Amino acid sequence: MPMPRRARTALAVLLLFAASPAFAAAASASAYDALAAAEARVAAIGFRLTTANADWCPVRQPQFGWIWGDPRLYAADRRAEALRAYGAADPNHAFVAAFAPGSPAAAAGIAIGAPVTAIADAPVPDGAGAHPFARITAIETSLAARPVDEPLALQLGAARVATLVPIPGCASDFRVEANAKPGAVADGRLVLVNQGLIDFAADDQELAAAIAHELAHNILRHRARLDAAGVDRGLGKQFGRSARLFKQTEVEADRLSVWLLAGAGYDPAAAARFWTRFGQRKGRPLFQAGTHPNWRDRVAALETEAAAVAAARAGGRPLRPPLIGAPPPLE
Numbered sequence: 624m625p626m627p628r629r630a631r632t633a634l635a636v637l638l639l640f641a642a643s644p645a646f647a648a649a650a651s652a653s654a655y656d657a658l659a660a661a662e663a664r665v666a667a668i669g670f671r672l673t674t675a676n677a678d679w680c681p682v683r684q685p686q687f688g689w690i691w692g693d694p695r696l697y698a699a700d701r702r703a704e705a706l707r708a709y710g711a712a713d714p715n716h717a718f719v720a721a722f723a724p725g726s727p728a729a730a731a732g733i734a735i736g737a738p739v740t741a742i743a744d745a746p747v748p749d750g751a752g753a754h755p756f757a758r759i760t761a762i763e764t765s766l767a768a769r770p771v772d773e774p775l776a777l778q779l780g781a782a783r784v785a786t787l788v789p790i791p792g793c794a795s796d797f798r799v800e801a802n803a804k805p806g807a808v809a810d811g812r813l814v815l816v817n818q819g820l821i822d823f824a825a826d827d828q829e830l831a832a833a834i835a836h837e838l839a840h841n842i843l844r845h846r847a848r849l850d851a852a853g854v855d856r857g858l859g860k861q862f863g864r865s866a867r868l869f870k871q872t873e874v875e876a877d878r879l880s881v882w883l884l885a886g887a888g889y890d891p892a893a894a895a896r897f898w899t900r901f902g903q904r905k906g907r908p909l910f911q912a913g914t915h916p917n918w919r920d921r922v923a924a925l926e927t928e929a930a931a932v933a934a935a936r937a938g939g940r941p942l943r944p945p946l947i948g949a950p951p952p953l954e
């Protein structure tokens with residue numbers, strides 16, 4: 624049977640399109656579009672978790688609801704393609720890569736990808752020659768040190784100045800790593816979420832559970848406290864006292880994460896759902912056995928905390944998260 628004319632034309636156009644360099648560029652740019660979309664999700668969840676739970680956090684910082692981008696993060700031959708995903712045209716300046724709905728960055732009408740040329744009247748350093756993330760780290764660190772509610776002027780290109788009024792939040796910034804491994808890490812200042820973890824999460828509730836776990840590590844200052852306790856981050860991590868202390872911090876982060884979810888209006892039961900699927904996933908590394916509790920024990924502990932949240936709510940009592948005031952010593 625001959626192909627109808629319209630379908631033949633469509634097929635011819637499609638083949639022509641697929642063979643053109645423009646199509647090839649569009650196809651590979653989708654990796655950056657996916658990264659930009661992942662950053663938008665993490666910005667939204669990070670902003671909600673940090674600001675809704677601000678009153679519980681011993682250390683706070685101004686939250687603007689954004690994730691920063693920088694042309695220097697991309698190899699020179701991919702840079703133009705990557706910047707297209709953000710609508711960024713300026714190859715030299717840092718830019719806002721994503722922001723949360725309802726955040727100060729959103730309220731100020733900042734355009735994703737617009738070059739940020741000055742922050743609080745100080746020019747943004749060009750960052751040339753340094754580590755690709757050095758400029759973003761410098762920006763985030765200086766902003767985190769400002770008073771939590773002080774307005775901030777941002778110069779966007781030559782003509783436009785935006786004024787942002789931050790919202791106090793738990794101290795943390797957020798970053799998405801273009802890494803397919805389903806992992807995340809908290810270094811005390813940052814929560815870094817791999818794209819592989821974002822893809823693994825079934826929905827935003829589960830992703831919030833994973834991010835809340837990392838944020839809990841930062842709130843409880845686990846990195847600094849483990850370092851102060853002299854733990855072995857090398858091969859010895861898997862054994863003895865170091866393994867025991869790492870495991871303690873994992874249990875603590877799990878417990879607090881459920882309350883952070885509840886405090887931000889997420890489903891506290893999402894933590895048990897996420898870690899059940901994560902524990903059962905294929906190809907999970909066995910080497911975490913020393914430093915991480917068995918996933919069934921983790922899920923049981925998460926369910927206990929979710930039940931405590933539910934009991935407090937049923938009894939009309941305010942939520943009181945564990946550990947924040949006085950986490951047990953790491954010794």
Ligand SMILES: [Zn+2]
Nearest residue numbers: 836840873876
């Ligand atoms: Zn952890």
